[in-house]
Each structure stands twice: as C-alpha cells, then as structure tokens.
Amino acid sequence: MSPDSQPTAASPEARESRRFGRxxxxxxxxxxxxxxxxxxxxxxxxxxxxxxxxxxxxxxxxxxSLPCHGVHQAGITTPPTAHQRYVAYTLRPETDRDALTRMFRILTGDIEGLTSGVAPLADSEPELAARPARLTITIGVGQALVERVDPELRPKWLAPLPKFSRDRFSGSYDGGDLLVLLQADDPLPLAHAARMLDRDLRSFATHSWTQQGFRQAREAEADGTTMRNLMGQVDGTINPRPKDEDFADLVWLTGSGTASDGNPGWLAGGSALVFRRIRMELDTWDQIDRPGREQTIGRTLSDGAPLTGGSEHTPVDYEATNEFGLPVVPAYAHIRRARSEDLGERIFRRAVNYDDGGESGLLFACYQRDPLSQYVPIQERLDELDLLNEWVTHTGSAVFAILPGFTPERGLGATLLT
Amino acid sequence: MSPDSQPTAASPEARESRRFGRxxxxxxxxxxxxxxxxxxxxxxxxxxxxxxxxxxxxxxxxxxSLPCHGVHQAGITTPPTAHQRYVAYTLRPETDRDALTRMFRILTGDIEGLTSGVAPLADSEPELAARPARLTITIGVGQALVERVDPELRPKWLAPLPKFSRDRFSGSYDGGDLLVLLQADDPLPLAHAARMLDRDLRSFATHSWTQQGFRQAREAEADGTTMRNLMGQVDGTINPRPKDEDFADLVWLTGSGTASDGNPGWLAGGSALVFRRIRMELDTWDQIDRPGREQTIGRTLSDGAPLTGGSEHTPVDYEATNEFGLPVVPAYAHIRRARSEDLGERIFRRAVNYDDGGESGLLFACYQRDPLSQYVPIQERLDELDLLNEWVTHTGSAVFAILPGFTPERGLGATLLT
Incomplete structure (x- = not known):
C-alpha cells in the first residue's frame, strides 16, 4: 500500500461516501x-x-462510531469498551525519519477509515470494517522511536520504569517501540482492524507482542457499572473522572515544558501510558475466606463498598476503628496502600481482564502526565507492602508516550516529525 | 470440593434460593x-x-439464563452466543469408573448452578457467576473415556477421523478424553465458569487444550444475522434448522441401535461433534481480487447471495451458465464441493472465529448422528478439490460424543455409567 496513492478517509470525497460511519x-x-x-x-x-x-x-x-479527531486521541476518556487489544511493534533498523513520516500518514488514514466504518481503499474485506461498534485506535510511541527521530525529544519518563522488588517479567510482554491500542464493543471489527494495521506496519516494524483483554459485554450491564476483575472485585471505583476540575492536570500533557522536565512541546494533548501485565494467583486466592479477601482489599466483594460502610462510591473512612481499636481498613489493605495524601499522586486507570485459558489476570493501564511522579510512588508503596501482593505478580511492563490527538489537517505524529 | 457435601443447584432448597437465575x-x-x-x-x-x-x-x-435441563444438552441448538471456549482434558490414569461417576455428579451440580446464575457452594466469587448472559456448558466425551467405562460402549465413529491429505495438525489441538464447551454472550461469566469447572476436574483429569472463539457481539447486529468469518464471508447460510422436519434425523442420536452401528442406547438424545481448527491464510487471500474471492466461494462477499442471484437465502442455481456456457458457480467452488445430492449427507454447523493475535481462522464445529457418513464424505470432497483450499489449513481435529441431556433426577453421564 503506497501512502501516495491512498486518499485518506478524511478527504472530502471519502467523507461524502461514508456509508456507515458516524x-x-x-x-x-x-x-x-x-x-x-x-x-x-x-x-x-x-x-x-x-x-x-x-x-x-x-x-x-x-x-x-466514535470520532477519532480531536485535541486528544480517542480511546483514553471514551467509554470503556468490552474488548481491548494492545499490540506492540519494534521498528525495523531501516525505518528512518522519512519512513516514520510515511508510516504515520498511512496509520492516520486507516485509523480515520476503520474507526468511522469506512474501510481503507486497500481493505479487501470492507464488510468487516463497516460496523465499528465504537472502535477506537490509539497510538503510542516508545523510547526507541522518539530517539530515532531525535534523542533530545524524549521526555524523561519515556524509558523502562525503575525495577520494583516484586517484578517477575517473563520477557514476553515488555517494552515496544510503537503501541497500537484497539478497543471496541465487538471483537470482529477489532480483529479486522488489528490485521489491517498490522499489514500497514509490516514494512516499518516487526510485531513484538499482543495482549487481549475484556470487561463485561456491552449491554450486559447497566451503563456505568464498574468492572469486576477475575478475583471478583469491583475494580476501578476510585478514579479521576474526565469531568473533574483537576483531570487535565493529572492526565494531559500541555507541551509547555521541555523533554527533560517530561512535558515537551510535541506532546501537547498527549499523555503517558504505563501498561503492566498482572497475573492473578486465583487458586490460592480461592483458599482465603471471604472476610480475609475483603480485608486484603479494604472493600466488600458483594458491591465494592468500603469496609467502613455505605455503598461503592461512599468515601472510605481510613480513621475508623473497630471494637478492639484496630483500623477497620487494615494498615496494609490494598486501597490504603494505593492511596496518597498528595492529590498530584493520582493516575487515570483503564484496567481490563485477561484470560488466556490457563493464566489470567489484569491488563493494567494508567494515564498520567508523569509516571515518575504519579505511578511510580504508588507502585513503590504497593511493592513494599500490600496484602494483595500474595496473589498478584507483575509479569510485563511498558511505557508509551500517547501521541496528541489529530485532525484532518494535522495527522498523527505531525508534532513529533515536523 | 466433595460431591457428597454439595447440594446440587437443582435441589428444591437451591432452586428456592436462586437469586438471579431464570x-x-x-x-x-x-x-x-x-x-x-x-x-x-x-x-x-x-x-x-x-x-x-x-x-x-x-x-x-x-x-x-438458558435452561440446562432437557432431552438434549444446551449449547447445540440454543442461539449462538458471542463467545465460546472449547476446553479438552485428558483423564488421569487413576480415574476409574467410580471416579467418573463422582466427576459427572460434580459437573452436573456445578453446571446447573453456573448456567442459572447461582454460584456453586464452593464458588468463592459468586458475583462472577450471578449474571450468566445465556451461559451454556456442554459436555462431550472422547474415545478413551468411553473405553475406560467399557470398550463395548464406544460408538464406531468415536475415534480420530480418517486422515485427509491436506491435514496439517500441529499436535496442540487434537483429541481429548473430555470436552467442556462453554458459550455465553459475556466473556466474564464464561471465564469464571471455565475456571470453576477446571477446578472441579483437576483431580480427575489434566488440561489438554483450550480454544477460544467469537462471533459478532450480542446486540451489535440484528437477531438472526448470519456470522461473518475473518475472510469477510457470510458463513453458515445453508444449515439445517432445528425446526426442520429432518433435523432430528440428522443431528440427534436415538439410542435405538448398538455401539457398532454408532447409535448405542446410552447416547439417546446425544450427538456426535466433529471439531476442526482451520487456519486462514489471510495475507494471500487478500491478494486475490474480489471476483476471484467470490468465485472461490460461490457467493458474493457483500451479502452472501449466491453468484446466481437473489439474496443470502436464495437457493443456489447450480445449473446456471454464463454467456460462455460456463457454470456461474465454478465446478470447484467451495459451496458446490461442500454440497451433496444425498440429503442424509448434511451436518449442523456452529462455527466461530478465532484470532490469537497473529494466527486467525475458524473453529469449525458440526453436529450429526454419524461423522463417518455425514462429515467425512463432505470433507473428502473438499480435501480433494476446493478452490478455497489454497487459503485454509486444518491444523487440529477432535471427535466427541455429546452426552444426552440431563434432568434434576438423572444427571450428566448417567446413561453411560449405570
């Protein structure tokens, strides 16, 4: 597929002909x-x-369909979908700056087409693209890609995270130069889009890893139901909301700083993604009685309410004590260790389940301005002491810079490459 | 989990307490x-x-929820669901007839519970079982299991299929002594139920393989839409329908014969499942132009109508010729090769897609009374000559006897073991 012969879906003609999109x-x-x-x-x-x-x-x-254009890429604050696929690539040695420019031009056009339900011209199965079911495709870049453009452009946090004592990486799910994150409510258009983009990328990069996740099916639950993970926990109750006043400060880069302070101009509207594969030891988790499991987390299993009472969204009373004077939420309960008094030390989570038929757990994703000052201190506390550690193991880790949003006039990667 | 201490979900008390089921x-x-x-x-x-x-x-x-009791097991003629998981097990050497009796008793109770939304007593995450989303669990037995009970009981077709010339088995997805087939519209209760049954089975059998499939998401399409496979084809148009007069004759065993004629008494209400993993070579398939791909199948890609005109469900005119006197549906087109003049040579298909992030294809399942006289002659014709062969490869194969349906009074496997 040549980028020169391929009109983007955003061209007026293509937009006119969108049979299914929007x-x-x-x-x-x-x-x-x-x-x-x-x-x-x-x-x-x-x-x-x-x-x-x-x-x-x-x-x-x-x-x-969901719009792909905007100040930010789709797929971060858009509603969580039932299916997710994270695909990482390693750049080929010969993929230079010019090739990257071509690659992002092709990606831009195909993402515009696939997410709107109009198959790219080169798509031989346009019927599989016609019903996107809220498909979003989000592109992130890794350390090596940015350094290939210009090492001076790399934000300080775009590097492997410091190693935590309990990390047990298998080597199969670490790092990556380019991330393609696909999300949709239907696995069929998602699988098709992943294959189309894989074909796009083949001459620029080699496939590094794929991880597939899920949450409850669309329409199986009332809108806004918090996900349950495979441990049975309501997962994701406390999370900054896009409508919150401080959400942008926590999540979106402004580009008003420099690479060395982590906020370079080319990332204005982008974000920093930390992605961790967390295996769950469900066999031993099952052996703990229900009160034991609830104390481990600090919430009830039935509805996710804090042990200090109320319902799922009731604030936790960390000061409450029981009749023996002990804290109701144990000192080393997961929710207590995960939280910080520092309001800047928060992250926006988008975790989903994985189950590869034998191993299962959580694909933990979080967005922030700076992993070094947001994710890392949280994970340091958990790594040091968290009752839950007995049953969870981090087996893969990657950090990506999520590119700024794009428009018909200014495509993906434009700020990095011009 | 001891079967003796475990009331089945079908007991009056358990039925009274079904909080979510039915x-x-x-x-x-x-x-x-x-x-x-x-x-x-x-x-x-x-x-x-x-x-x-x-x-x-x-x-x-x-x-x-769907009822699990009946003359036939659920999951064969029940509506196709969005997600499927086939899990095969190999019996442990020490699993004798008594152990099998215990194993089926445990399976029966847990299937009754899980499919109705009432977690089994030993389920430590009952919340994950509470919303089954049309979960069905279907049990099949392989050659070795039946022979362990009594070699005389094995129907003649319960053995590996004759080898076809184009079979290329990887060795990872063949055979199995016991099949657990889970289907649901939501991946979460499906994953949970698979794990609960895996725990049930661990002392009786070891895990052999798992294959996961999908079709369009529930509610993404209008009810009754025929599935598209990953080649973009409408897949499954011609298929016996449960309401057809001859459906029972094609699919359900009556138990009125003997093991040596393939219809032993213990299988009355059961069926024979042929399960094939079929890899698709999508990269080369993409290189064929659209008319070429349509001629390969014999149907249009846009809506699955036969090349001889009409819409998806219009009968194919196999006699029609074009202006050059050549057949409109080519002599070696897939649909022509798959069909037989013999009405008894038909099968009931339940295929789904798989995509393991790199390899994709079809999990082909079909039900019948006798694979040797139904599936095998069809596959012999396809194996010999089928334009589609260039792009599909059978990489795994298994045959299972699907047990008769069960009731609160007479559990799974009762006819085999008493």
Whole structure:
C-alpha cells in the first residue's frame, strides 16, 4: 500500500461516501442515537409507535462510531469498551525519519477509515470494517522511536520504569517501540482492524507482542457499572473522572515544558501510558475466606463498598476503628496502600481482564502526565507492602508516550516529525 | 470440593434460593424479558412511562439464563452466543469408573448452578457467576473415556477421523478424553465458569487444550444475522434448522441401535461433534481480487447471495451458465464441493472465529448422528478439490460424543455409567 496513492478517509470525497460511519456519536457513557429508530428498534421492542422515536436507544450498536479527531486521541476518556487489544511493534533498523513520516500518514488514514466504518481503499474485506461498534485506535510511541527521530525529544519518563522488588517479567510482554491500542464493543471489527494495521506496519516494524483483554459485554450491564476483575472485585471505583476540575492536570500533557522536565512541546494533548501485565494467583486466592479477601482489599466483594460502610462510591473512612481499636481498613489493605495524601499522586486507570485459558489476570493501564511522579510512588508503596501482593505478580511492563490527538489537517505524529 | 457435601443447584432448597437465575428464559433467537423493566430500562431509554412496560426488551442481558435441563444438552441448538471456549482434558490414569461417576455428579451440580446464575457452594466469587448472559456448558466425551467405562460402549465413529491429505495438525489441538464447551454472550461469566469447572476436574483429569472463539457481539447486529468469518464471508447460510422436519434425523442420536452401528442406547438424545481448527491464510487471500474471492466461494462477499442471484437465502442455481456456457458457480467452488445430492449427507454447523493475535481462522464445529457418513464424505470432497483450499489449513481435529441431556433426577453421564 503506497501512502501516495491512498486518499485518506478524511478527504472530502471519502467523507461524502461514508456509508456507515458516524451514525451515532457517543461522547460519554450515555447513548444517544437515531440508529435504533432507523432499524425498527421500536418494533424489536414490541412497543407500538416507538419505531420513529428518535430518542430510542440503538440496540444494534454495531453501527456506532466514535470520532477519532480531536485535541486528544480517542480511546483514553471514551467509554470503556468490552474488548481491548494492545499490540506492540519494534521498528525495523531501516525505518528512518522519512519512513516514520510515511508510516504515520498511512496509520492516520486507516485509523480515520476503520474507526468511522469506512474501510481503507486497500481493505479487501470492507464488510468487516463497516460496523465499528465504537472502535477506537490509539497510538503510542516508545523510547526507541522518539530517539530515532531525535534523542533530545524524549521526555524523561519515556524509558523502562525503575525495577520494583516484586517484578517477575517473563520477557514476553515488555517494552515496544510503537503501541497500537484497539478497543471496541465487538471483537470482529477489532480483529479486522488489528490485521489491517498490522499489514500497514509490516514494512516499518516487526510485531513484538499482543495482549487481549475484556470487561463485561456491552449491554450486559447497566451503563456505568464498574468492572469486576477475575478475583471478583469491583475494580476501578476510585478514579479521576474526565469531568473533574483537576483531570487535565493529572492526565494531559500541555507541551509547555521541555523533554527533560517530561512535558515537551510535541506532546501537547498527549499523555503517558504505563501498561503492566498482572497475573492473578486465583487458586490460592480461592483458599482465603471471604472476610480475609475483603480485608486484603479494604472493600466488600458483594458491591465494592468500603469496609467502613455505605455503598461503592461512599468515601472510605481510613480513621475508623473497630471494637478492639484496630483500623477497620487494615494498615496494609490494598486501597490504603494505593492511596496518597498528595492529590498530584493520582493516575487515570483503564484496567481490563485477561484470560488466556490457563493464566489470567489484569491488563493494567494508567494515564498520567508523569509516571515518575504519579505511578511510580504508588507502585513503590504497593511493592513494599500490600496484602494483595500474595496473589498478584507483575509479569510485563511498558511505557508509551500517547501521541496528541489529530485532525484532518494535522495527522498523527505531525508534532513529533515536523 | 466433595460431591457428597454439595447440594446440587437443582435441589428444591437451591432452586428456592436462586437469586438471579431464570430471570429470562430464551428458547430461540427472540428475546422476551421483564428484566429491562425491573432495571428501569424505560428510564435508560429516555422514554417516559416505559419503565413498567413488561414487554420491554432487556438491554442489560447479563441476567438472562438458558435452561440446562432437557432431552438434549444446551449449547447445540440454543442461539449462538458471542463467545465460546472449547476446553479438552485428558483423564488421569487413576480415574476409574467410580471416579467418573463422582466427576459427572460434580459437573452436573456445578453446571446447573453456573448456567442459572447461582454460584456453586464452593464458588468463592459468586458475583462472577450471578449474571450468566445465556451461559451454556456442554459436555462431550472422547474415545478413551468411553473405553475406560467399557470398550463395548464406544460408538464406531468415536475415534480420530480418517486422515485427509491436506491435514496439517500441529499436535496442540487434537483429541481429548473430555470436552467442556462453554458459550455465553459475556466473556466474564464464561471465564469464571471455565475456571470453576477446571477446578472441579483437576483431580480427575489434566488440561489438554483450550480454544477460544467469537462471533459478532450480542446486540451489535440484528437477531438472526448470519456470522461473518475473518475472510469477510457470510458463513453458515445453508444449515439445517432445528425446526426442520429432518433435523432430528440428522443431528440427534436415538439410542435405538448398538455401539457398532454408532447409535448405542446410552447416547439417546446425544450427538456426535466433529471439531476442526482451520487456519486462514489471510495475507494471500487478500491478494486475490474480489471476483476471484467470490468465485472461490460461490457467493458474493457483500451479502452472501449466491453468484446466481437473489439474496443470502436464495437457493443456489447450480445449473446456471454464463454467456460462455460456463457454470456461474465454478465446478470447484467451495459451496458446490461442500454440497451433496444425498440429503442424509448434511451436518449442523456452529462455527466461530478465532484470532490469537497473529494466527486467525475458524473453529469449525458440526453436529450429526454419524461423522463417518455425514462429515467425512463432505470433507473428502473438499480435501480433494476446493478452490478455497489454497487459503485454509486444518491444523487440529477432535471427535466427541455429546452426552444426552440431563434432568434434576438423572444427571450428566448417567446413561453411560449405570
């Protein structure tokens, strides 16, 4: 596929011809769609007269697409989808600056097409791209890619994390020069898009690793239900929300600094991703009684409420003591060790489950401005002492700079390469 | 877990206490449920007054369960679900007839619980079992298991298939003494149930292989949409339907014969499963132009209509010729080679996609009374000549006897072991 012969999906002609894209744009957890009405959703519901109600929710969500353009890339604050795939690549030795420019141009066009439901021209199975089911594709770059462009551009945090004492890396899931993160509510368009991008990248890079994750299926749960992990815990209750006043300060780089302070201009609108593969020892976890497991976390298993009472989103009372004067949330409970008094020491998590039929655990992803001052101190505390450590092992680790968002006029990687 | 201390979920007490199960029973592709109303579905839709409409379709389908009891096991003619997992086990040498009796008793109770949304007593994460999302668990037995009970009971077809010339088995996905087939619309309860059963089985058998498959996500497509495979083809158009008059004759064993004619009494209500792992060579498939790919199959890629016209379900006109007098559906097209003039030479297919991040293809499953007279002649024709052969390779194969259905009174495996 030659980038020169390939009109991007964002060209006016391509946009005119989008047969399936943008039928329904979602901007948050709540759906708004006219698709359901178009498909006779009212009839499917058996509710006479609902057919033409434009507020009806789309049941056949395959046609929903999320915009890929913006100040930030899609896939970070967009609603969590049921399926995720992280794919890492290693650049070929001959992939120089010019080749990277071509590579990002091709990626930009294909991401615009695939996420909107319009297959790239070179796509031989356009039907598999036609129903993206909220597909997003997010691109991150690793240390070696940035250094190949210019070592001076590497933010100080874009390097392997300091080694923690309990890290047990297998070597199969570490690092990477380029990250392609695909997320969708349907595994079919996701698998197809991953293959199309893999074909795009083959002349520039070699495949390094793939990790696939899932959370509850779309529509299986009410919108906004917090994920359960495979230990049975409600996972992700305390998390900065995109609507929070300080969210941008925690997550988005501004580009107002320098590479050596971690905030170089080319990353304005980008973020720093820490990605960890965390194996769960479920066999031994099962052997602990329920109160023991709840004390380990600091929350109930039934609904994720703190042990100090209330419901899932009730603030934890870390001062509360029981009749013996001991803290209700144990000193080394996971939630107590994970938290910091320093409000800047927070991260935006997007964890999902993995289960490769024999080994299972969590694909832990978190976004922030600076892993060295946000993720690392949290993980240092956990690594040092966390009741949960007995049942979790970090077996892979990678850090990527998530590129700024892109527009039809200024493609992916433009700020890095121009 | 001791089977003696474990009440089955089918006991009256357990049934009384089913907190989540059977909220909605599905018996076909169409949903009927009051759950949506209970969960405030009308409110979610933004349709005032809909909240209490009992006909509203459940959007949060996680709570739906399918009955596990019946003449046949669930998971064969029940609606295809989004996610499937095939897990094969090899019996331990010491697993004798008594152990098998215990093993099936445990499996029966846990399948009753897990599929209805009531976690087995020994389940330490009952929350992960609470929303089964149409989970079914289907049990098959292999040659060695039956022979361990009594070699005289083995139906003649329960053995490795004759080797086809194009078979290229990797050795990683062949055979097995026991099959656990899990299907659900949500990967979370499926992963959990697989682990619970794995724990059940550990003292009786060792894990042999796991294969995971998917089709379009639940609610992403309209009900009854035929699956697309990763080659982009509409896959599974011509298939016997459970409502067809001759379906039972093709698929369900009657037990009215003997092991040597393939229809022993203990299999009344059971079926024969042929399971094949079929790798797709998508890179070279992509290089063929669209007409070439359509001629290979005999159907259009856009909607699966036969090349002789009409729409997906229009019968194929195998006699039609083009302006040059050549057949419109080529002599060696896949659909022509797969079909037989003999109506008894048909199978009931349940194929799904797999994509292990690098290799992808089809997990091909078909049900029948006798693989030797149904699957084998079809595959012999395809193996000999099929335009599609260039792009597909069979890399694994297994045959299982799917046990008859079970009831609260007569558990799984009862007919084999008593």
């Amino acid at each position: 039928r329904a744009l979602l901007t948050g957890g709540a759906a708004g769609a006219g698709l359901g009405a178009a498909l006779g959703f009212g009839a499917a519901l058996g509710i006479p007269g609902l057919r033409d109600t434009p507020t009806a929710r789309a049941v056949e969500f395959g046609g929903e | 909220r909605a029973l599905l018996t076909g592709g169409a949903a009927g449920a009051g759950l949506g109303a209970a969960l405030g579905f009308g409110a979610a839709l933004g349709i005032p007054g809909l909240r209490d409409t009992p006909t509203a379709r459940a959007v949060e389908f996680g709570g739906e």
